[in-house]
Amino acid sequence: MVSNQSASDNVGGRPTLRHVAERSGVSEISCSRVFRDAPNVSSALRAKVLAAASALGYTPNPVAGALAGNATDLVAVIVPSMSNSVFPEVLDGIDSVLSGTRYRTVLGISHYDLQTEESLVRDLIAWNPRGLIVSGLEHTGATRQMLTRCKMPVVEIMDADGTPIDLGVGVSHTRAGRLMAQHLVASGRQRIGYIGAWGERPARSVKRRLAFERELVRQGIPLAARRIEAGDSSVALGQSATEALLVTQPDLDAIFYANDDLAIGGLLYCMGAGYQVPDNIALAGFNGIALVDAMPLRLTTIQTARYEMGVQAAQMLLADLEGRLDGRPRKLTMPLKVRQGDTT
């Protein structure tokens, strides 16, 4: 086979750097410099190259660039779930930052399964992404090893209770649990229950519950009832779980839920079943999703900033990539507060 001497071989195919080089009478490498905004390019040369490129409809091939340059302009993002608004909001935040750059998001959904997360990490790292954003601080040993050894920045989001492998942006779930316990006790509640779901995967919800229970004990009012459902969190599950819990423990005067979806279900159940909220019973959630404000009674919740968490994670990643993270902290704890509504 004759070697590719001239770009005219590539008839019909997508134009390459060689086409641009031939047409502009400049070397390939100089063209490359133009498209990468590399330094040391005269504006005359730049203009010639750009003209040729646009005449040809040339677009750089990022795959070739990635192979030669040993890094793709991809950022791998692994989220545990798409079934409530939390992670879509985080993704939206990440995208809002990344879409302004040449980086693209590759998505993996782990379904709250650390084994699935592991294979996603393995898989996505093979692409040589520019960086990785994963959820939580808990991973399998193999995942942890891969995340530690890979050269690129890794941001662990959602959780600030612990030390990230590399970079971290999250909230303190321990603090969240404690704050809510204090809030309920301060408002005079005595028989307090807890409802969780999804077999308490995300370790984060366990952290919240344990801190919640610990603080209740400290305040002399230990948890009166607890119910952890097996299914995925949802409004519907919150309804049925609340009903089930109140059947066995009709005297509860407060319930803290693992998240707002469950709590909204609880609220709807209580309203439908004739409970007086908050007089009979107080209800509180976690996250502060948009829906809590739209309820007939505004749900008390702990507000977290998911979109902002995505933004910060992406910015931290970019900053590290660009070496702008030198003095700055590698872990960011996002604010958190009890947002009192009408249900406590």
Added chain:
Amino acid sequence: MVSNQSASDNVGGRPTLRHVAERSGVSEISCSRVFRDAPNVSSALRAKVLAAASALGYTPNPVAGALAGNATDLVAVIVPSMSNSVFPEVLDGIDSVLSGTRYRTVLGISHYDLQTEESLVRDLIAWNPRGLIVSGLEHTGATRQMLTRCKMPVVEIMDADGTPIDLGVGVSHTRAGRLMAQHLVASGRQRIGYIGAWGERPARSVKRRLAFERELVRQGIPLAARRIEAGDSSVALGQSATEALLVTQPDLDAIFYANDDLAIGGLLYCMGAGYQVPDNIALAGFNGIALVDAMPLRLTTIQTARYEMGVQAAQMLLADLEGRLDGRPRKLTMPLKVRQGDTT
């Protein structure tokens, strides 16, 4: 510089096919065949290669494979929004299919802006993805051209009212609008209003509304009031828009909303403001998100299958890629039905 004769150069780096080849005493291309499950590989050779690979911890580099093989194992997905559950559900469906394959999802969010969509398409096509999934049938001329000319399969999702460029999976929004008009008229409504949002970007919502209005005219009961908000759809916007519409048109006895988020807002507003739903006023949405069942009154809505739409889109894409789509239709219209709740 001396050329790379032996894999021992790559000290510390990730192992490559050459390392595996050296260690197993087999040629690189044979190793390559093993990892690609290519035909004509003896099981003895396969075993040797696999042993060497696992001893070395070798993982194929998909970037190099993509350059040499002229296609990445990426599927580009462009959705207009992450701010309600609709597209996350679609993504979840897509992922459920793709995660079982070697394909990965690259995500773009267009924010309902066709110009943004265009630049995402341009950008993502440059990666040579295996296929593309985009939302809607309406695109800029340039987008349409790129989607037409690119060699890979393109699935346009969400909308079945029109002819997809290549492949399509969606529902008929025209039918949806007509069905709801019939439903409201059949239930005796006489002064019917409509509330939309987001300046009616997605053309799909316009199709629904126009079909709705057309059918009302046909039935002799033309639309009594219409309000299109500028902001993004949300429960909160549904509340305020409903209030605003009912202030100017207090005699409405039904409102059809562009989607469930708005309709739930309307429901909450009406309940809070003392309207009797559905006696005073009927309310109906579109989508059938999980939340409609969790409301104190179950919202009447038009049920669509978003997760399933994602599944079908991904399956159609894979089928086309594998040449299994020959006889089968290239456009799939998903079912749709009015799901009567307590609000009509």
Added chain:
DNA sequence: CTGAAAGCGCTAACAA
């Protein structure tokens, strides 16, 4: 500031 040479790690095409 510009360019020539030599790969990045893999696979298509062709031989054996």
Added chain:
DNA sequence: TTGTTAGCGCTTTCAG
């Protein structure tokens, strides 16, 4: 069934 050769389209040296 296995191997040889020649790139994929770009970027990294290193020289001018």
